Structures are given as C-alpha cells and as structure tokens.
Amino acid sequence: MYQGESVVEEIVSRLPKSVSIAGHGRKDPFLSKPKSQQMTLKSMVKGIRNMLGRYVGKWFYDKGIPFDAANSPYFPPMVSAIQRVEPEVKPPTAYELSGPILDEEVKEVKKWIEEYKQSWPRTSITLMSDGWLNKVSKKEFLNFLAYSPKGTAFLSSKDVSGTKKDANFYIRQYDQIVEEVGDKHVVQFITDNTRACVSAGSKLIDTRKHLVWTPCAAHSIDLMLEEIGEIKIVKETLEEA
Incomplete structure (x- = not known):
C-alpha cells in the first residue's frame, strides 16, 4: 500500500456505494468499480489529496463553476470545515444557502x-x-x-x-x-x-x-x-x- 492508502480505504468505506451524477441516475464509475480496480485508480491519482480533487472537480464540472473559484480565500477554510465535521452532518441545502445562511x-x-x-x-x-x-x-x-x-x-x-x-x-x-x-x-x-x-x-x-x-x-x-x-x-x- 502507498502512504495514506489505509486512510483512503476508510474514507471510501464511508461513501455511498452508488452515487447519481448530476441527478440523471448514472452511477459514479469511481465508486462503482470493483475494489481491485478502485485500487488501480487510487494508485494513479496518488492518495487522499487527489481523491479530494476528484470529488471537488466533479462538483465544479457538473455546475460549471469557474476554476478561479478555487483561488477564493474562502475555499480552503470551506474544505477544512468539511474535514472537521462528523460524517453524519449533512451539507447545506439550496434553500439554506439562499435563505438563512445568506441572511x-x-x-x-x-x-x-x-x-x-x-x-x-x-x-x-x-x-x-x-x-x-x-x-x-x-x-x-x-x-x-x-x-x-x-x-x-x-x-x-x-x-x-x-x-x-x-x-x-x-x-x-x-x-x-x-x-x-x-x-x-x-x-x-x-x-x-x-x-x-x-x-x-x-x-x-x-x-x-x-x-x-x-x-x-x-x-x-x-x-x-x-x-x-x-x-x-x-x-x-x-x-x-
């Protein structure tokens, strides 16, 4: 195993086994691959940071978010906050972002x-x-x-x-x-x-x-x-x- 692979395995185990992409019902191939193939992919992306990049990237690409948004001073603190919360904590909804959080x-x-x-x-x-x-x-x-x-x-x-x-x-x-x-x-x-x-x-x-x-x-x-x-x-x- 490469460095951090055990931690990656733990992260992957917490993720849902089927993820719909862009709400169209298509399964995320990263999570749908057999474990052996996942390991091959993980060896290609070389660790936790690259895995994080894959999921952040999916969000950027799906919603057409400008890449420059990653240069926002609020982007690293957002990622840090997500890393600190418990797995059971759900992300904010569209209503919360456009309503009480915006207020x-x-x-x-x-x-x-x-x-x-x-x-x-x-x-x-x-x-x-x-x-x-x-x-x-x-x-x-x-x-x-x-x-x-x-x-x-x-x-x-x-x-x-x-x-x-x-x-x-x-x-x-x-x-x-x-x-x-x-x-x-x-x-x-x-x-x-x-x-x-x-x-x-x-x-x-x-x-x-x-x-x-x-x-x-x-x-x-x-x-x-x-x-x-x-x-x-x-x-x-x-x-x-």
Whole structure:
C-alpha cells in the first residue's frame, strides 16, 4: 500500500456505494468499480489529496463553476470545515444557502461596513463611481464604492438602464451619494472619463469646494487604447493578427 492508502480505504468505506451524477441516475464509475480496480485508480491519482480533487472537480464540472473559484480565500477554510465535521452532518441545502445562511452573511458584511464607517471621520474617504453593462441582460448599472485606509466598501448599485446619461443625470447621482455618506467625510471623487462624467465632475467641485475630482486613470487609458485602435495601420494590423 502507498502512504495514506489505509486512510483512503476508510474514507471510501464511508461513501455511498452508488452515487447519481448530476441527478440523471448514472452511477459514479469511481465508486462503482470493483475494489481491485478502485485500487488501480487510487494508485494513479496518488492518495487522499487527489481523491479530494476528484470529488471537488466533479462538483465544479457538473455546475460549471469557474476554476478561479478555487483561488477564493474562502475555499480552503470551506474544505477544512468539511474535514472537521462528523460524517453524519449533512451539507447545506439550496434553500439554506439562499435563505438563512445568506441572511447571516449579509448581516456580517453590513457589520464590516459599519466598522469601516467608524473610521471615516478620522481618515475621510474617496468615493468611486463605476458604470457597468451586463452583456447578457443588457442592463446598465452605476456602482458606488468608498475607499479609506480601513478598506474599500461597496455602497450601492443603481439600475440606470434606459436613462439619458447626460451631465445633469450624473451630477444628481453624485450629489445624492455624497449626501448619503456625509459631505464632510468625502475629500475625493473618482469617476469614469466620459464627457458627461467629466462635466458632472467639474460641476460637483464647483458646488463642493473641499472636494477633489479625479478621472479614473484605468478608464482614461482604456479610452486612449480604443482611439489608438482606430488608427488605420493599427486597426489593419489587429484585424490580421
């Protein structure tokens, strides 16, 4: 036996002998193989960690979960928590995840944001505005975040689909969010670099003299690259690449 094989055998013995894949009634071939063939497979995957990877992988593949989800800082603690619980403990249901467990997480996030807000009178904040288009639903959103030395906090997201997005529209949104967080706490406002946003930013600092308005550097570079991409020789080169 390779190292850890006895532990693997114990784990396998606890698993159900027939597992339906994706709810279609098809048996998991890993558990359906005779013991001798299971040993061959286990020797190929080389131990407990690879066995864990197989089952985590099945879940990822079945539900189309992005592989980058494994890089989440919450992924290792989740696995550790599963390893610590008794075999009789059942996993959370879809209802629990979308209901009471989600409610607990929302409460925790709100508590974090309140802790951030406690530091704002001492350090002040930078408000950040970001426009976002959902390419699937075609809906447009305007997001607001607050940055301080304590950290960045998401404040709100507004569905602005079908709205005329001129300078007057943006100045109303900017004024509203400044009032919501407290005018005295805001020292800088960062926005996209579209013409309407630039005009709104200028109007904002005209009425709030203590504020500094800054166009988003990343968005500015993005717009520059788009214009460069329209240059004939550049456009032709990109099309041929």
